Amino acid sequence: MKIFYYMPYHKSLGADYWIYEGWKYAFIDLGHEFIEINNFSRDIKEYTKFGFPEILFIPNIGDVMINECDTLEWVRKNGTVVFMVVHWPMKEQEIKSIRSRDIADVYFSEREPESMGEFYNITGKKYFNIPQAANKNWHFPVESAKDYEYDILYLGARLPKKEAMFKSVLLPLKKKYKVGIFGPYWNNEDNFLRLVQKIFRKIKYEKWANKINEIRFKKYIFPKEIQNMLYSSSKICLNFHEREKDGSQPHLILTQRTFVIPACGGFEICDYVPPLRKYFSEEEMVMATMDKEDWFKKIEYYMNNEKERNTIRQKGTKRALSDHTYHNRVKTVIDIYTEVRNKMSEY
Template identity: 25%
Template sequence: MKKTVLISAPNYYGIDSDIKDAFESLGFKAVLINNFPHKISERVGIKIGNCFPVLKAMINPIQKASLITENESFITMVSRVKPDLLFIIRGDFIFPETLARIKEITSCPIVGYAWDEPFHSHDKKNIDDYRGYNFKNGVPWYDLIFVFDEFYIDKIKKQGAKNVYYLPLATNPNRYKDILVTDQDRCDYDYDVCFIGLPFENRIEMFECLSDYNLGVFGDHWTKHFIRRGQKTPSYYRGRASGETVNKIYLSSKIVLNIHHPQSIEGLNTRTFDIPACGAFEMVDYKKNVERHFEIDKEIVTFRSINELKSKIDFYLENEDLRKSISEHGKQRVLNEHTWVHRMKDNVIELM
């Protein structure tokens, strides 16, 4: 009889489903529960609280009521599914007392995975007083915690966790893969440099310095980002991209740029692995763990400053054969070591 993994995760660009698929590929029954970062009422409450802090005492009970309902549903699901492993990703919606109740109804290991910064230090204005502290206060109830960036391990241990380990992010090669790119695709997406992701200030700062290149930037929330600041959306922004279009953009562009969110101190985002999985050429801002997972300049290219980035863009635009060689080596490294199946097989399922 198959063992069962119950996964709780935000619905975030399909990564939650990628992890579910990885468990199923390894022969497990995987049940995925999606929790949503914030309901509309929560988002409105957060904005009001930020603008009028004196009203927080009135808003907090409303925020908590929404989470109580979600926590009760989660406890019910655990009781019904009776999992052999409870795998909680992010965990900011789960009250510590919910974890205590789960401990009373099941003996299965409770494993947490912080796939982004666990204490919201980069996102204080967009988080309520409960989600901002639930994981931190619930840390002692987890049997084991994985985190995407080793930088946060000691910080989590200081909250009372005994077993905290590094678990890098990964890719799903069934989604990010080398696909057929037509002549029309190459015409549509033939950029010197491309990027797909959300608008953060460190990224925008770099893009503003790349006006000499044919730059194509895609992703969600870019127009909204600039409207809120009373600014015009930059011409390098080309629109949203999802599904196979992402692969086509990566494969049609000469250089695929990867710039991390400031929360990544040493660790890597999923894009680090998605890009090579497609067979595309990646240039990424340097993080310590790039060297742990790739051979720099053979499988991936890094940069540490805007001047170095521009110098390397110029060099690699003139060296197509070298780009292809690095792309191929990077692809093989990712497919051999850096898929979600590798992550779950090598780190998680031994707990079962």
């Protein structure tokens, strides 16, 4: 099967790059042809000279839903099944495109279905939940390495909607434990480079924007091998999700990190996201409430109970690698594709 995958910016510092690599490896490893699309209309017109893909996979909306409707309709008329990522709320123009142009066959995202009810109510389109996952090629347990051993590890960007948890939970832990914090936006230099990069993108200086992105990627994103060692070597790995100021999570998702930490052999304490229990049981992953004292109690308990910590870690790793890799998600995509094609054949 031939897959076109839309990736406007390669090697971004956000989750897009890691998600892309997960899908790419899984599709190819399962025997499919995988073609990356950067410039939407231009690349699609070029690559379709050699045949249309069975699937056009669009996990990054950008301005595609508004400005590329003609191209989307064209590939669909030629037999391609279009998978289009969606969120909620959406722009009025995006909703109009969905309702009036019927630009995709499958509307999906990692957001849990209970947070996407309005999407169906407003557009009338069925929504498919395809959660994030771990990359079997990158995420797996390795031997513990002394240079990467931390009591507490947080590997991720300093995002504004996580700042409350950083200030109330993560940063205070440095007073008591050996804490490792790594990722973008944690220092002034990276924030300055990010600002300059945004300016270059805004004025269409893509060459310089990409150059700065490369510098930031090399400086602030650890190679996958080091990430594995950090997760495998640290005692407790923390995971926080973006939230509004009142603590709510209207964009109800589980981050890729949720699956990556246990896949790499890490012991994870995750913040309170109820759908987590659909993927990991209490025996496979620990979940803490939004009360900082609950975090401190759980952290202290598992720091002092290595045997129980390792039992949970091992069960979590087994679950992640068996049920929550991009290989599993590709099988879901193929099942959805088959369902769509079967319905088409009925007409």
